[in-house]
Amino acid sequence: xxxxxxxxxxxxxxxxxxxxxxxxxxxxxxxxxxxxxxxxxxxxxxxxxxxxxxxxxxxxxxxxxxxxxxxxxxxxxxxxxxxxxxxxxxxxxxxxxxxxxxxxxxxxxxxxxxxxxxxxxxxxxxxxxxxxxxxxxxxxxxxxxxxxxxxxxxxxxxxxxxxxxxxxxxxxxxxxxxxxxxxxxxxxxxxxxxxxxxxxxxxxxxxxxxxxxxxxxxxxxxxxxxxxxxxxxx
Numbered sequence: 001x002x003x004x005x006x007x008x009x010x011x012x013x014x015x016x017x018x019x020x021x022x023x024x025x026x027x028x029x030x031x032x033x034x035x036x037x038x039x040x041x042x043x044x045x046x047x048x049x050x051x052x053x054x055x056x057x058x059x060x061x062x063x064x065x066x067x068x069x070x071x072x073x074x075x076x077x078x079x080x081x082x083x084x085x086x087x088x089x090x091x092x093x094x095x096x097x098x099x100x101x102x103x104x105x106x107x108x109x110x111x112x113x114x115x116x117x118x119x120x121x122x123x124x125x126x127x128x129x130x131x132x133x134x135x136x137x138x139x140x141x142x143x144x145x146x147x148x149x150x151x152x153x154x155x156x157x158x159x160x161x162x163x164x165x166x167x168x169x170x171x172x173x174x175x176x177x178x179x180x181x182x183x184x185x186x187x188x189x190x191x192x193x194x195x196x197x198x199x200x201x202x203x204x205x206x207x208x209x210x211x212x213x214x215x216x217x218x219x220x221x222x223x224x225x226x227x228x229x230x231x232x233x234x
Contacts, residue, residue, distance in 0.1 A: 018109065018171055018172055018174065021109050021112065021168060021171055021172060022109065022110070022112045022113065022114055023114055023168075024114035024115045026114065026115070026120075027114035027120060027164070027168070030120070030161045030164070030165060031165050031168065031169075034161050034162055034165045035165055035169065038162060038165060038166065038169075041077075041078070042068065042077065045075070045077065046070070047068045047070055047075065047077060048068075048070070050169060050170070050172075050173035050174075051068050051069045051070065051170075051173075052068075052069040052170060052175045052178075053066055053067060053068050053069070053077075053166055053167070053170045053175070053178060054066075054067040054068075054069075054074050054178070054179050054181075054220045055067070055107075055163075055167075055178060055179070055180045055181070056180070056181040056182070056183065056214075057082065057153060057180075057181070057182045057183065058183050058184075058185055058186060059085065059088075059089055059100070059102070059182070059183070059184050059185065060089065060184060060185040060191075061185070062081055062082040062083075062084075062085070063079050063080065063081060063082060064079070064080045064081075064082055064143070064153070064155070064163065065078075065079050065080075066078050066079075066080070066163065066166055067218075067220075072219070073217070073218035073219060074218050074219065074220065075218070077166075078162070080155060080159045080162070080163060081159070082153055082154070082155060083147035083154045083155050083156050083159070084147055084148065084149050084154045085100040085149055085152065085153045085154065086098050086099065086100055086149055086150050086151055086152075087099030087100050087151070089102075089184045089185070089195070089198060089200065090102070090184070090198070090199070090200040091103060091200065091203065092126065092136065092138055092141070092151060093131075093134075093136045093137075094136065094137045094138060095137040095138040095139075096138070097138075097151075098150055098151060099151060100141070100149075100151055100152065100153060100182075101124065101126040101127075101131075101141055101151075101182060102182045102183065102184055102203075102204075102207070103126075103128055103130065103131065103181075103182060103207070103230075104128065104179070104181050104182075104207075104210060104221070104223035104230060105124045105125040105126065105128055105179075105180045105181070105182065106125050106128075106177050106178070106179060106180065107122060107123070107124070107125060107167065107177065107178040107179075107180050108125075108176075108177055109171045111123035111124075111125060112164070112167065112168065112171075113142070113144075114164075116142070116144055116145075118142065118144035118145050118146045118148070118152075118154070119144060119145030119146050119157050119160060120144065120145055120160050120161065120164040121142040121143065121144035121145070121160075121164075122142060122143045122144070122163070122164065122167060123140065123141065123142055124141050124142065124143060124153075124180055124182070125180070126138065126139070126141040127139070129225050130225045130228070130229075130230060133225065133228060134228065138151070143155065143160070143163065143180075144160060145157040145159075145160035145161075153182075179220040179221075181210065181211075181214075181220070181221070181223075183207065183211060184200070184204060186211070187204065187207065187208045187211040187212070188215075192204070192205075192208070206229045206230050207230060209221075209230070209232050210223055210230060210232045213232055213234060217234055219234045221233070221234060222234060
């Protein structure tokens with residue numbers, strides 16, 4: 001009985017479909033053509049439809065990865081090339097600095113913008129809690145279309161159609177929040193050595209534990225703040 005009640009509670013909290021997501025006629029049209037294609041690709045890779053997703057970006061190779069939950073772990077579904085971002089390596093710290101942020105972020109349904117001037121857009125959630133504590137400024141940092149950006153991560157329109165649709169469908173299926181982690185590079189020993197002379201190295205070292213956790217467990221790291229640094233768990 002206790003197990004049944006627990007299951008029902010989880011169903012109510014995490015599986016109950018959402019009906020009030022931000023939407024537009026344009027986004028609906030995109031989904032009508034893009035979602036059937038994505039469904040086919042998910043099935044071909046042995047992934048279940050409407051499973052939770054996780055997203056991570058790597059600046060140095062201009063890539064965005066979409067991972068899909070399969071059992072207790074996440075599996076890589078697709079990798080998209082980022083069309084452009086600004087400011088090179090090193091995170092954003094102030095409004096107008098032309099930099100694109102690095103860190104651990106959370107997307108909620110309210111961060112979807114289906115009527116953006118840049119086609120479709122997802123607010124990454126900058127500044128996060130740590131960045132707020134550090135006094136970082138700026139807002140409205142997006143992953144969006146139209147391949148043009150100052151401070152955001154711009155995709156081609158066909159790529160943002162797929163990414164946006166995956167995020168929308170995950171929310172529609174009941175996922176409450178989506179982790180979006182942005183790294184300067186893959187934070188293995190070789191890359192940390194390659195970039196060891198960069199002024200951002202001390203900050204990057206605070207991010208590395210989160211990267212390592214996912215590489216080990218394939219479960220998105222739970223980022224929190226301890227003092228003025230990140231702390232992680234699963």
